[in-house]
Amino acid sequence: MQPEVTQADVVIPEPKKASHKISQTFKKLLKYKLAVVGLIIIGIQIVMALGANWLTSYDPLTQNLSLVNAPPGSAGHWLGTDNYGRDMWSRLLYGARISLIVGFISVVVGTFFGVLLGLLAGYYKFLDGLIMRLSDLMFAFPGILLALLIVAVLGSSLTNVVIAISIWSIPSCARIVRGSVLSVKKQEYITAMRSLGSSDRRILFKHILPNCTAPIIVFATMHMATAILSTSSLSFLGLGAEPATPEWGAMIAAGQQFMWQAPHMVIIPGIAIMLVVFAFNVVGDALRDLLDPNMKKQG
Amino acid sequence: MTDILQIENLNIHFRTAEGSLSAVHDLSFSVKKGETVCVVGESGCGKSISALSIMGLLPENGHIAQGKILFEGTDLLSLKPDQMRKMRGNKISMVFQEPMTALNPVFTIGYQLREPLRIHQGFSKKQAHVKGIELLKQVGLSLPEQRMKQYPHELSGGMRQRVMIAMALACHPQILIADEPTTALDVTIQAQILDLINDMKEQLGTSVVMITHDMGVVAETADRVVVMYAGEIVEEGDVETVFNDPQHPYTKGLLASVPKVEGELTQLQAIPGSLPNLGEAIVGCRFQSRCPFAMDICRSQAPPIYEENGHQTRCWMKEGESIADNIVPS
Incomplete structure (x- = not known):
């Protein structure tokens, strides 16, 4: 016998897809004015990074010793040239590419391992102590000091900067994920599954992980800002990019001694770093407000 | 009829900061094939924990100190975790109290309904999808094709509980454990869900262990009733015997506390007091502090179980009535 279907049970269904939720979140994100500014800045950086070859006719490494320290607005070089006569605009473009790639790879690698360790620590009690004490150990070092240490051991290069920043971001990511796992695994639907x-394994990766995506997305976005800033800091200290590489931090370091003759050499990459870090931070903030129901603004 | 599930002297303990607490004490009952057994008792008396222990899903700090859970003669407690996992959802299934939280919010109904079929039956995604639609039809959901694509938040509580039942019965289990399946639902939906469980039971020949605190649910579904108090069985018998001739003062209290719609307006009967704390060492009968008939012996010695035509009672008041042969050592 078929059970009856009552009137109350008949609700007109409207199928929804996962992509629908993403586009909905994106639409809501556009209501945050600062986040829109942030998205525009990130968009500009992406365009700069992807279109570096077409947006300038100068090679970022070609020197022109007859035109050194040209101020912004000079003929042919609208952002001026540096102390070797290299075009600042072209260096800025290629620098955008480097900072985006380095930031992205280190966030992806760091988040991957962080999520993995966080899931294991949150789910298996016997691994929790071990993984969390190890991460405490890493937290005991100030972040930049840890990165310095890793770069000092491995040698200075952009690849090693990526490795250093990845390792350094693992414990904070693991801790965030572990927290969410602890709360999700107590949910009734996990017992039901x-x-x-x-x-x-199925429960951990198919049922718990998707319920932890919100904090992971927020972490990754915010961490992008940290990663870009750290890359520049390490390069500024001479531990990252090789001297000639158009990396923003390295450009500031090179411009230091010409602060008074050619301040644009320091100010332009400085502003670029500041804007990008600001952009990722405000977007991350807005995402957190959106995705975390406890952080929702009143009214 | 043969016993499909036998629980023997089950003792469940919890590790807490204050030491080990005994949540369930010497629980023994059996379930026959195709039978509905209702486990009744107030909140905190150990019903849900007993159900979870049958599933092998006790919380991390709980453990079974002693006892056996025999399913078709095999002791479930002796199975390896992986063997036990293959039992769950396949031979023994469970429906939970709160349909609003028992479905994963990030997956569609279809995805979750396909899970047990793919895990236990080795169905392909397509086969599982077809079977899922059939299951949703069986549990009386309209527009099953569209439901498969919907997310849990798009369904009402009653509809979700139907989905939960469909998931639990997907692999035609021999036992369905229903942990207060109607408590969180509207009264109008409650009856529908109980009817559905009854219908499915008839269709599939599943035995049902229904856990509830609602005597109305018991009257509607049970073949046999197990009344629990503070982690112990105080009375067990056929539903008719227990309802018409309750022996234990606690069962009498439970039956008296059901509001009556017909007849003259009377004050609702309540059982005074509350459950003893798990940590308390109880001397004598567990119910004595709330029992209106408590005698001296109740305060010093725990009562044994008295049996009369399959109707078991754990109360000293039966002492006078019974003959020595009927005493079953507890």
Whole structure:
């Protein structure tokens, strides 16, 4: 016998897709004015990075010793040239590419391992102590000091900067993910899934992980800012990019001694770093407000 | 009829900061094939914990100190975790109290409904999808094709509970444990869900262990009733015997506390007092502090179980009535 269907049960269904939720979140994000500014800045950086070859006719490494320290607005070089006569605009463009790539790779690698360790620590009690004490150990070092240490051991290059920043971001990511896992695994739907015979691995990766995506997205966005800033800091200290590389931090370092004759050499990459870090931070902030129901603004 | 599930002397303990607490004490009952057994008792008496222990899903700080849970003669407690996992959802299933939180919010109904079929039956995604639609039809959901694509938040509580039942029955389990399946639902939906469980039971020949604190649910569904108090069975018997001739003062209290719609307006009967704390060492009968008939012996010695035509009672008041042969050592 078929059970009756009552009137109350009939709700007109409107199928929704996961992509729908993403576009909805994006639409809501556009209501945050600062986040829109941030998105525009990030968009500009992406265009600069992707279109570096077409946006300038100068090579960022070609020197022109007859035209050194040209101020912004000079003929042919609208952002001026540096102390070797290299075009600042072209260096800024290629620098955008470097900072985006280095930031992105280190965030992806760091988040990957952080999520993995966080999931394990949150789910398996016997691993929790070990993983969390190890991360405490890493937290004991100030971040930049740890990165310095890793670069000092591995030698200075952009690849090693990526490795250093990745390693350094693992513990904070692991801690965030572990927290979410601890709360998600107590939910009834996890017990329900277990009562259906799902294995631990299936529950952990298919049911718990998707419920932790919000904090992971926020972490990754915010960490992008930190990663870009750290890359520049390390390069400024001479531990990252090789001297001639058009990396923003390295450009500031090179411009230091010409502060008074050619201040644009320091100010232009400085502003670029500031804007990008600001952009990722405000977008991350807005995402957190959007995705974390506890952080929602009143009214 | 043969016993499909036998629980023997089950003792469940919890590790807490104050030491080990005994949540369930010497629980024994059995479930026959195709039978509905209702486990009744107030909140905190150990019903849900007993249900979770059958599933092998006790919380991390809980453990089974002693006892056996025999399913078709095999002791579930002796199975390896992986063997037990293959039982869950396949041979033994569970429906939870709160349909609003028992479905994963980030997946569609279809995805979750396919899970047990893919895990236990090795169905392909397509086969599982077809079977899922069939299951949703079986549990009486309209527009099953569209439901498969919907997310839990798009369904009402009653509809979600139907989905939960469909998931639990997907692999035709021999036992369905329903942990207060109607408590969180509207009264109008409650009856529908109980009817559905009854119908599915008839169709599939599943035995049902229904956990509830609602005597109305018991009257509607049970073949046999197990009344629990403070982690112990105080009375067990056929539903008719227990309702018409309750022996234990606690069962009498439970039955008296059901509001009556017909007849003259009377004050609702309540059982005075509350459950003893798990940490308390109880001397004598567990119910004595709230029992209106408590005698001296109740305060010093725990009562044994008295049996009369399959109707078991754990109360000293039966002492006078019974003959020595009927005493079952507890």
